[in-house]
Amino acid sequence: MTTSTGPRAAGAVSPAPDAASSATACRSLSDRARGMLKPILRAAGALIYAALRLASLFAPVRIGLLTFDRIGHLSFDTEMFLRKRALGEELGACILVSSANPCNKQIIAMIKRAAFVIDFKGASFLYVHGLLPFLKGSKLTVDLSHKAFDYRVFAAAPPQLKFNDAEEARGRAELEKMGVPAKTPFVCFHARDKAYLDKAFSSRPPDGWSYHDYRDCDIENYFPAVEQLASKGLYALRMGHFVEKPLAGRDPKIIDYASRFRSDFVDVWLLARCKFFLGNTAGLYSLATTFNTPVAVANWTPFGVTPFRREDLVIHKKYWDTRENRAIGFRELWARKADYLISSEEYTRAGIRLIENTAEEILALAQEMNARLDNNWAPEPDDEALQARFWDLFPQNHPARGRLCRVGARYLRDNRDLLA
Numbered sequence: 001m002t003t004s005t006g007p008r009a010a011g012a013v014s015p016a017p018d019a020a021s022s023a024t025a026c027r028s029l030s031d032r033a034r035g036m037l038k039p040i041l042r043a044a045g046a047l048i049y050a051a052l053r054l055a056s057l058f059a060p061v062r063i064g065l066l067t068f069d070r071i072g073h074l075s076f077d078t079e080m081f082l083r084k085r086a087l088g089e090e091l092g093a094c095i096l097v098s099s100a101n102p103c104n105k106q107i108i109a110m111i112k113r114a115a116f117v118i119d120f121k122g123a124s125f126l127y128v129h130g131l132l133p134f135l136k137g138s139k140l141t142v143d144l145s146h147k148a149f150d151y152r153v154f155a156a157a158p159p160q161l162k163f164n165d166a167e168e169a170r171g172r173a174e175l176e177k178m179g180v181p182a183k184t185p186f187v188c189f190h191a192r193d194k195a196y197l198d199k200a201f202s203s204r205p206p207d208g209w210s211y212h213d214y215r216d217c218d219i220e221n222y223f224p225a226v227e228q229l230a231s232k233g234l235y236a237l238r239m240g241h242f243v244e245k246p247l248a249g250r251d252p253k254i255i256d257y258a259s260r261f262r263s264d265f266v267d268v269w270l271l272a273r274c275k276f277f278l279g280n281t282a283g284l285y286s287l288a289t290t291f292n293t294p295v296a297v298a299n300w301t302p303f304g305v306t307p308f309r310r311e312d313l314v315i316h317k318k319y320w321d322t323r324e325n326r327a328i329g330f331r332e333l334w335a336r337k338a339d340y341l342i343s344s345e346e347y348t349r350a351g352i353r354l355i356e357n358t359a360e361e362i363l364a365l366a367q368e369m370n371a372r373l374d375n376n377w378a379p380e381p382d383d384e385a386l387q388a389r390f391w392d393l394f395p396q397n398h399p400a401r402g403r404l405c406r407v408g409a410r411y412l413r414d415n416r417d418l419l420a
Contacts, residue, residue, distance in 0.1 A: 038129070045130030052140050060092025063135070064142035065127050066111070068102040071241075071267075072283025075107050075161070075290040077144050082114050082160035083153045094142055097127045106265040107287075110161040149399035154308045159291050163269065171269035178237070178255050186235035187366075188257075188274040189226050191219040191299075192282035193244040213344045215281050217299040217317075219245055221359040225278060225366035226254055232370070237270060239284055276369050278362075281305075296369035296408075298357045303330070304339030304400060312405035313369050315362075318355040318418075328352065329418045330393050357411075364410035379409065386412040389419045 055061045067073035084090045098119040102108050111117055135141040163171070172182065180186055193216050219238070226236035230253035238247055240258035247256040255261075257270070271277060271284060272291035279285045280299040285307070288295050294311035301317045319328040319338065333339050341347050347354060357365075371377040390412060394401045412419070 041126060041130035042133070043130075044126060045132075045134055048131050049134035049140070056140060061095070062092060062140055062142040063095040063097065063127075063131070064144045065124060065132075066096050066098045066102075066108075066117075066144060068098045068108070068124065070283055071103050071107070072286030073145070074103060075268075075283075076286035078107075078111055078115075079159065079161055079290040080150065080153060081142070081144055083157035084150075086157045086160055087153065090142075096144070097123050099124045104264045104267065106268045107161070110163070110268075113162070113164075114160050149306075149403075151308050151404050154289070154292075155310070155404060161290060163272070167265070167269065170265070171273060174261070174263075174266050174269070178257065178261055179252070180235045180237075180255070184235060185233070185275045186237060186270075187226070187229055187276055187278060187370075188237050188239050188270050188284075188288070189222055189278040190239040190258075190280070190282060190284050191217045191222055192280050193217075193219070193240075215299075215301060217280050217356050219243075221356065221362055222278065222298075223250070223254075224359045225363045227251055228363060229366060229370060230254055234275065234370075237274070239267070239270070239279075241267075276373060278366050278369070294369065294373060296365050298362045298365055301354060302340045302342060303333050304394075304398070306400045306403045307405040310404040311372075313365055313372075313408050314405055315357055315365050315408040315411040317357065318415075320353040320355055321351060322353050323351040327418065329420055330390070331420070334393070334395060361408070361411055361414075365408045368409055380413065383409045383412070386416070386419070393419070 052061060052063060067077055078096070081090060081094075085094075094115055096111065096115050096117045098108055098111075098117055100119055100121040100123065102119070108117065108119060132141075175186070176182060226238075227250075229236055230251045234253070236254045237257040238255065238259075241262065243258045246259040247254065250256075257266070267284075268287065271288045271293060274288075274293060276294040276296055277285065277288040278296050278298075279288070280297055281301060285295055285297055289308050289312075292309065294309070294313075295307055296313045297307060298315050299317050300314050303316055303319070307314050319333060320326070321328050328336070328338070336350065338350055338352060341350060341352070368377060386409070387406060390407050391401065391403065
């Protein structure tokens with residue numbers, strides 16, 4: 001459990017601090033099969049390690065494993081590394097290892113333009129079970145998982161993953177196929193549910209991902225917001241790889257992209273080119289941030305993690321004390337060391353129930369983001385004081401105190417009691 005020294009940020013994200021790592025995904029082969037292959041894997045690993053050591057005598061070289069099984073980590077963690085390299089903080093040649101079947105092939109294609117990637121069938125398995133035992137403790141490996149609140153990097157360097165001209169043209173064409181006229185602004189929205197993990201990782205038992213449930217939220221509470229945006233002339237595209245609830249009977253400007261049009265390429269292009277992303281703590285938030293797309297995120301948790309950019313807005317799930325039947329103030333979360341609980345079981349043990357943001361709260365969040373981006377936001381006199389009160393709740397040594405994002409103005413106005 002983390003304390004006021006600050007939590008470990010997870011690759012995103014989102015925060016998706018409890019996401020399964022690619023190394024874990026590589027262990028899906030049976031123990032018996034791994035045992036049979038172990039001598040071959042170790043021999044191959046030894047040869048590769050020797051080659052890397054030899055190459056490093058002439059120039060800095062490192063090798064690392066991409067988090068290829070989760071879209072937020074694949075995009076955000078890699079982008080963080082590439083931005084640090086652009087700032088001169090990551091030196092030398094770097095070899096990145098992936099799976100031949102990553103969660104999103106478009107992102108891998110874009111990473112390949114910025115770095116050398118090995119993604120043949122079995123490459124990640126060979127890395128984990130053959131090479132990694134030799135790399136531990138050496139200077140030849142690079143850790144691509146993001147473990148710091150380095151807001152500075154996203155403010156100092158531009159996006160490193162980029163589309164080429166053909167992809168830009170393809171993206172515009174795909175958007176028009178969905179019924180969005182050329183040069184018409186659009187937003188993307190998403191609410192995390194159980195469908196993706198249950199279907200994408202179906203080899204797990206039915207309750208295999210239940211520890212993630214605290215991050216889920218109801219898509220229905222997002223509709224008043226996107227309906228209001230549609231009334232302003234924006235199109236709204238519902239995102240998601242697998243979703244529990246298809247959309248029906250909505251405004252024609254609200255498009256069920258997830259159920260009708262979804263593809264790896266379009267996922268990435270839409271989140272890179274939308275006016276803003278309205279979401280929550282799921283991997284798609286991290287994908288949007290990868291391209292500096294402004295995000296307005298509701299139902300945010302854990303409390304001690306924040307979005308990364310100055311343009312971002314956030315509102316949190318509320319914390320309810322199930323033993324005393326009352327709301328938990330923000331300051332009390334630090335005292336109870338509840339700022340970074342990362343599993344449903346941890347919340348239950350702490351006597352905490354998370355309460356989703358209401359449709360009205362999400363509507364106000366979306367309206368504020370849209371108004372700010374249009375440069376017509378009208379703040380109230382005490383908005384800045386409320387922002388300062390919120391961020392002053394974070395302990396002095398907490399990394400989130402260097403944040404750039406803002407908490408939704410209406411959310412803070414309506415929850416002054418939680419700031420006490």
